[in-house]
Amino acid sequence: MNILNMTAVSLAAAIKNKEVTVMDATKAVLKQIEKTESTYNCYVTVDKDGALKQAQEIQGKIDSGELTGPLAGVPVAIKDNMCTEGLLTTCSSKMLGNFVPTYSSQAVINLQRAGAVIIGKTNMDEFAMGSTTETSAFGVTKNPWNQEHVPGGSSGGSAAAVAAEECYYALGSDTGGSIRQPASFCGVVGMKPTYGSVSRYGLIAYASSLDQIGPLCKDVTDCATIMEVITSHDQKDSTSVQREDTDFTSALVDDVKGMKIGIPRDYFGEGLDSEVKEAVLKAAEVLREKGATLEEFDLSLADYAIPAYYTIAAAEASSNLERFDGIKYGYRTESYKGLHNMYKKSRSEGFGAEVKRRIMLGSFVLSSGYYDAYYLKALRVKALIKNAFDEAFAKYDVILGPVAPTTAPKLGESLSDPIKMYLGDIYTISVNLAGLPGMSVPCGIDSKGLPIGLQLIGDCFKEKNIIRAAYTYEKARGAFGRKEEN
Amino acid sequence: MGKQYETVIGLEVHVELATKTKIFCGCSTEFGGAPNTHTCPVCTGMPGSLPVLNKQVLAYAVAVGLATDCKITRYCKFDRKNYFYPDNPQNYQISQLYLPICRDGKVEIETESGKKFVGIHEIHMEEDAGKMIHDEGSDYSLVDYNRSGVPLIEIVSEPDMRSAEEVIAYLEKLRMLIQYLGASDCKMQEGSMRADVNLSVREVGSLEYGTRTEMKNLNSFSAITRAIAGEKARQIDLLEAGEKVVQETRRWDDNAGKSYAMRSKEDAQDYRYFPDPDLVPIVVTEEFLADIKAKQPEFREDKIARYKEEFDIPEYDIDIITGSKHMADIFEETVALGAQPKKVSNWLMVETLRLLKENNMDPEDIRFSPKHLAGLIKLTDAKAINSTVAKEVFEEMFKNDIDPENYVEEKGLKTVSDEGALRKTVEEVIANNPQSVEDYRNGKEKAIGFLVGQTMKAMKGKADPGMVNQLLKELL
Numbered sequence: 001m002n003i004l005n006m007t008a009v010s011l012a013a014a015i016k017n018k019e020v021t022v023m024d025a026t027k028a029v030l031k032q033i034e035k036t037e038s039t040y041n042c043y044v045t046v047d048k049d050g051a052l053k054q055a056q057e058i059q060g061k062i063d064s065g066e067l068t069g070p071l072a073g074v075p076v077a078i079k080d081n082m083c084t085e086g087l088l089t090t091c092s093s094k095m096l097g098n099f100v101p102t103y104s105s106q107a108v109i110n111l112q113r114a115g116a117v118i119i120g121k122t123n124m125d126e127f128a129m130g131s132t133t134e135t136s137a138f139g140v141t142k143n144p145w146n147q148e149h150v151p152g153g154s155s156g157g158s159a160a161a162v163a164a165e166e167c168y169y170a171l172g173s174d175t176g177g178s179i180r181q182p183a184s185f186c187g188v189v190g191m192k193p194t195y196g197s198v199s200r201y202g203l204i205a206y207a208s209s210l211d212q213i214g215p216l217c218k219d220v221t222d223c224a225t226i227m228e229v230i231t232s233h234d235q236k237d238s239t240s241v242q243r244e245d246t247d248f249t250s251a252l253v254d255d256v257k258g259m260k261i262g263i264p265r266d267y268f269g270e271g272l273d274s275e276v277k278e279a280v281l282k283a284a285e286v287l288r289e290k291g292a293t294l295e296e297f298d299l300s301l302a303d304y305a306i307p308a309y310y311t312i313a314a315a316e317a318s319s320n321l322e323r324f325d326g327i328k329y330g331y332r333t334e335s336y337k338g339l340h341n342m343y344k345k346s347r348s349e350g351f352g353a354e355v356k357r358r359i360m361l362g363s364f365v366l367s368s369g370y371y372d373a374y375y376l377k378a379l380r381v382k383a384l385i386k387n388a389f390d391e392a393f394a395k396y397d398v399i400l401g402p403v404a405p406t407t408a409p410k411l412g413e414s415l416s417d418p419i420k421m422y423l424g425d426i427y428t429i430s431v432n433l434a435g436l437p438g439m440s441v442p443c444g445i446d447s448k449g450l451p452i453g454l455q456l457i458g459d460c461f462k463e464k465n466i467i468r469a470a471y472t473y474e475k476a477r478g479a480f481g482r483k484e485e486n
Numbered sequence: 487m488g489k490q491y492e493t494v495i496g497l498e499v500h501v502e503l504a505t506k507t508k509i510f511c512g513c514s515t516e517f518g519g520a521p522n523t524h525t526c527p528v529c530t531g532m533p534g535s536l537p538v539l540n541k542q543v544l545a546y547a548v549a550v551g552l553a554t555d556c557k558i559t560r561y562c563k564f565d566r567k568n569y570f571y572p573d574n575p576q577n578y579q580i581s582q583l584y585l586p587i588c589r590d591g592k593v594e595i596e597t598e599s600g601k602k603f604v605g606i607h608e609i610h611m612e613e614d615a616g617k618m619i620h621d622e623g624s625d626y627s628l629v630d631y632n633r634s635g636v637p638l639i640e641i642v643s644e645p646d647m648r649s650a651e652e653v654i655a656y657l658e659k660l661r662m663l664i665q666y667l668g669a670s671d672c673k674m675q676e677g678s679m680r681a682d683v684n685l686s687v688r689e690v691g692s693l694e695y696g697t698r699t700e701m702k703n704l705n706s707f708s709a710i711t712r713a714i715a716g717e718k719a720r721q722i723d724l725l726e727a728g729e730k731v732v733q734e735t736r737r738w739d740d741n742a743g744k745s746y747a748m749r750s751k752e753d754a755q756d757y758r759y760f761p762d763p764d765l766v767p768i769v770v771t772e773e774f775l776a777d778i779k780a781k782q783p784e785f786r787e788d789k790i791a792r793y794k795e796e797f798d799i800p801e802y803d804i805d806i807i808t809g810s811k812h813m814a815d816i817f818e819e820t821v822a823l824g825a826q827p828k829k830v831s832n833w834l835m836v837e838t839l840r841l842l843k844e845n846n847m848d849p850e851d852i853r854f855s856p857k858h859l860a861g862l863i864k865l866t867d868a869k870a871i872n873s874t875v876a877k878e879v880f881e882e883m884f885k886n887d888i889d890p891e892n893y894v895e896e897k898g899l900k901t902v903s904d905e906g907a908l909r910k911t912v913e914e915v916i917a918n919n920p921q922s923v924e925d926y927r928n929g930k931e932k933a934i935g936f937l938v939g940q941t942m943k944a945m946k947g948k949a950d951p952g953m954v955n956q957l958l959k960e961l962l
Contacts, residue, residue, distance in 0.1 A: 082534070083533065083534045089533070091533075096533065099533065101532070101533070101534070102527070102532075103527055103532075103534075103535075105534060200534075200536060201534065201535070201536050202534040202535075203534055204533040204534045205534070205764075207763070208763035208764050209763035235538065236536060236538060237536050237538075238536065238537065238538050238539065238764060238765050238766050239763075239764070239766060315760060316760075316763050318568075318758075319566050319568055319578050319758070319760070322568060322570065322576060322577035322578055323531045323533065323575065323576045323577055324533075325570060325572075325577055327572050327629075328530065328531065328532075328575060329532070329533075339572070340570075343570055363758060366568075366758035366759075366760050367756050367758055368756045368758075371758075371759075371760070375760060
């Protein structure tokens with residue numbers, strides 16, 4: 001039995017049935033990492049000793065009946081912007097190259113309570129700013145489907161680690177598409193929950209009002225199961241919401257009869273790759289055949305979403321990243337003259353180009369005289385986008401579209417043209433601006449052999465509609481994975 | 487004949503709130519801990535930490551707003567003020583700019599020139615910064631984050647004051663209101679109340695304001711008075727010399743009696759204020775507001791009026807007692823326990839004030855309980871102890887809040903009312919002091935004083951001096 005290609009839920013079941021041990025699974029993952037990590041570079045830190053130790057402890061708790069949950073004993077990878085007590089947490093930045101937190105993020109604690117074995121910390125775009133994982137200070141991550149292509153970003157390490165079977169599932173964070181887009185590029189399932197569902201405590205903020213932690217995993221069942229575990233009301237996060245309806249696995253139902261699916265015309269216009277378009281519309285047809293009704297409509301706000309997003313996200317980032325000053329922790333320049341010179345040199349040397357670009361952009365839009373024209377206007381656009389979605393969800397249960405205009409670009413292609421890279425976020429960022437849940441499900445492979453993602457968007461707190469549609473689609477679609485495994 | 491100038495003053499007053507924990511985390515606000523012991527990831531700006539508002543801060547801010555006749559902002563937000571300095575661990579301070587919790591209030595002040603209102607522009611909530619320690623001669627600085635995240639309110643007045651006297655009256659008024667609310671102890675020396683003075687001068691009759699300066703580092707009412715006089719004179723000198731006042735922040739050096747320019751408006755930083763996305767907007771509900779209104783205390787003016795009605799004590803005493811909410815509480819509770827108001831007032835006005843002064847304490851620092859003061863008054867009323875012993879017991883009570891009844895019992899301080907025992911002692915004193923006895927018999931009335939003293943001494947003070955006097959006269 002090849003235990004590496006099992007899903008998280010099936011592995012946990014096999015562990016429970018004593019068909020495999022937690023140690024078997026952990027060692028299998030570590031062996032896979034040894035084999036392929038030098039090629040893909042999914043991780044910033046692999047905690048081999050810690051993982052083996054956890055495996056032993058968790059097996060003991062499973063044997064004693066203390067741990068019975070559906071993820072107990074399953075190895076997981078954590079994006080390197082979530083604090084892990086005693087384990088290096090870098091945000092893939094030189095700035096935090098030596099930062100070992102004394103506390104863990106709440107989402108990680110929730111996983112640990114469920115018996116997860118933390119394998120390590122995954123590579124990402126520096127401070128989650130980027131769409132390719134190429135802005136990492138610790139090298140690029142390569143797409144396991146084709147090493148000449150990027151895995152997407154910013155949770156590229158997490159997506160690639162799942163696709164490369166270097167873990168069973170991973171946590172990512174999504175500020176403008178950073179879970180859904182790499183999931184799409186790497187042919188895995190990824191979900192951004194409703195804003196406020198998963199605690200942000202311990203998640204190193206990029207844009208606080210948009211950031212949300214979510215799973216990257218092998219199928220929809222794993223996704224719903226992980227969502228149940230990581231969702232919690234956290235007193236330490238003011239934006240955390242108390243929810244009653246977090247029994248997401250109850251929505252794993254192979255039936256979409258009567259479900260109303262809206263297809264926004266503006267998500268299928270100019271700029272969308274024809275192969276992506278075809279695959280996504282084919283997936284929509286599958287859902288129609290399964291009993292859903294499809295209807296095209298105009299969301300007509302995509303043009304404003306990108307500038308609004310980059311204004312708000314950069315503004316918040318410029319302030320959130322001020323704490324990285326070389327004084328209390330993290331990188332400090334070697335030589336300096338006085339306080340301000342130390343700030344300047346530490347930050348100039350510690351941050352990469354994309355981070356600096358966004359800090360400057362954000363500082364500009366917040367500066368006196370420009371605040372109203374940029375930041376406040378962007379907030380108004382955000383409100384309009386939310387209104388447009390509210391209207392749409394009055395008519396539809398789920399909105400369906402592509403995740404990204406194209407499949408994974410080649411390494412080096414995107415960074416040369418940041419505006420083009422920003423435009424690649426067009427189908428995902430509105431979801432963050434409106435605080436909605438969104439999921440990426442693999443729905444095809446293009447002629448270059450790269451996976452295509454289908455995006456399903458729900459109203460706030462209606463993850464179950466998405467899960468139900470995704471599960472039904474997945475059943476009809478059948479197995480999906482890299483050719484070498486199939 | 488020189489021009490006549492008028493001073494225009496507005497104040498920014500920072501008040502440290504008396505919450506047990508910090509504004510955005512659960513750390514203690516206690517003063518004086520070892521450096522960086524009252525800290526956590528939130529108040530040291532660690533990555534991934536998040537602020538959560540301490541509701542008591544909001545409750546205090548609203549209570550102060552209601553007491554100063556402000557409009558309460560029913561939907562308010564926190565904003566980030568961005569600037570780099572090591573005492574500010576996030577390099578932004580969480581404060582309020584766009585939607586402060588209170589606006590458009592006023593307080594009435596009274597000075598020798600009469601009563602007037604001083605407008606309150608706004609009151610906002612914010613977090614305090616840490617403390618920087620610069621060691622002389624060393625090439626480093628240290629920072630202590632114990633104070634980082636201690637809650638503050640900033641009360642911004644309108645430029646309605648015209649003299650140091652009005653400024654002091656305004657500050658005293660604020661201090662009184664806030665102390666009555668229990669929202670802060672408002673100690674300027676300890677920094678729990680800090681005032682920055684915005685001052686400009688203009689020719690009498692002019693309707694336009696002159697260019698103002700902002701004066702910082704004012705640690706006492708007297709320093710404020712001196713700083714106002716100094717800055718007024720400095721600005722007038724400039725204008726008289728045909729120069730211009732520069733809009734700037736100045737630091738007052740009270741020892742030198744001078745101020746120094748810190749930074750001018752040209753160097754003013756752009757703080758890039760924007761709403762803090764980590765905190766949700768605050769909605770002040772009708773219930774919350776009603777609850778705070780219901781809990782507002784009786785403020786000083788009302789208390790004074792009531793005391794005049796209810797208690798037969800001098801107006802001067804009323805003024806002193808109500809000058810501290812804590813003292814007024816002690817007074818009222820002691821009276822409620824059955825003690826006579828005049829007697830309670832006497833203990834507060836004489837012995838308490840004396841001991842406070844001797845120990846360099848504020849009325850807020852009084853520790854003895856009303857129950858024990860009432861007990862002491864009961865003992866003296868019953869003539870169980872004489873006034874000398876009572877004072878001794880009171881001192882002990884003031885220091886350690888002892889129960890006077892137990893204390894008198896344990897130390898055997900009760901007045902000996904057994905006439906037989908007293909008569910015996912008096913007889914001994916007479917026998918042992920023939921000279922005084924003779925003097926008295928020869929008409930020297932004063933000699934009896936000496937004999938009373940000797941008797942009291944022999945009785946270790948535990949006799950009623952009146953009774954001793956009577957017995958002596960009888961036996962002589």
